[in-house]
Amino acid sequence: MNKVPMTVIGAEQLRKELDYLKFEKRPKIAEAIGIARELGDLKENAEYHAAREEQGLAEARVRDIEGKLSHAQIIDVTTMENNGRVIFGATVTILNIDTEEEVTYRIVGDDEANIKENLLSVSSPIARGLIGKNLDDEISIVTPGGTTDFEITKVEYI
Known part of the structure; x- marks a missing residue:
């Protein structure tokens, strides 16, 4: 397994x-x-x-x-050097380019996910769109509501 x-x-x-x-x-x-x-x-x-x-x-x-x-596989991002790359466990702030609304998510495992606490499942469309991207990248993410453009404004390993 x-x-x-x-x-x-x-x-x-x-x-x-x-x-x-x-x-x-x-x-x-x-x-x-x-x-x-x-x-x-x-x-x-x-x-x-x-x-x-x-x-x-x-x-x-x-x-x-x-x-x-x-x-x-327990991943502790606090022990890793923050190079601005979005990885599993990172806390990411993104800016919706259209609405100027900013939101912060932590990317977590499926069992930990709780959208009310901004804990985003690693398998969710937004997290999949963020993983591997870098600070200041502009990305388009396809969500159930359509395609949305975001800018990654902060990446933290906390």
């Missing part, structure tokens, strides 16, 4: 979630199953079935996170 790029912050967030699931949620679910078992007949015990379903979902998420972390 190919290594999947992930930022240091993204990996830390997944590890925190994994610790929560393993050391907080698992024991609570086990306790809920134990209490539900004491209520008697398991066939018609809604609490038991709900706790078992929650356990299944939590265990699936644990396997998912462990798989992602084991296949992650």
Whole structure:
């Protein structure tokens, strides 16, 4: 399986979630199953079935996170020399040439992406259009809304 790029912050967030699931949620679910078992007949015990379903979902998420972390290529841009080139993990400020609107994105892995926090998936059209370009480049990016012209006004490795 190919290594999947992930930022240091993204990996830390997944590890925190994994610790929560393993050391907080698992024991609570086990306790809920134990209490539900004491209520008697398991066939018609809604609490038991709900706790078992929650356990299944939590265990699936644990396997998912462990798989992602084991296949992650963690990239720390803060250790790299900033040469003005847009790379995975870079924080990029772009200026919409038509509207003069400026926006800053950090290019992250698919699991970390959150457009509300300006965390842009590396596989999104804008990120694909930015990767490999340099500070002060003017680029045209095809987005679902049409082609837009941008100027790269800032590239940070933070």
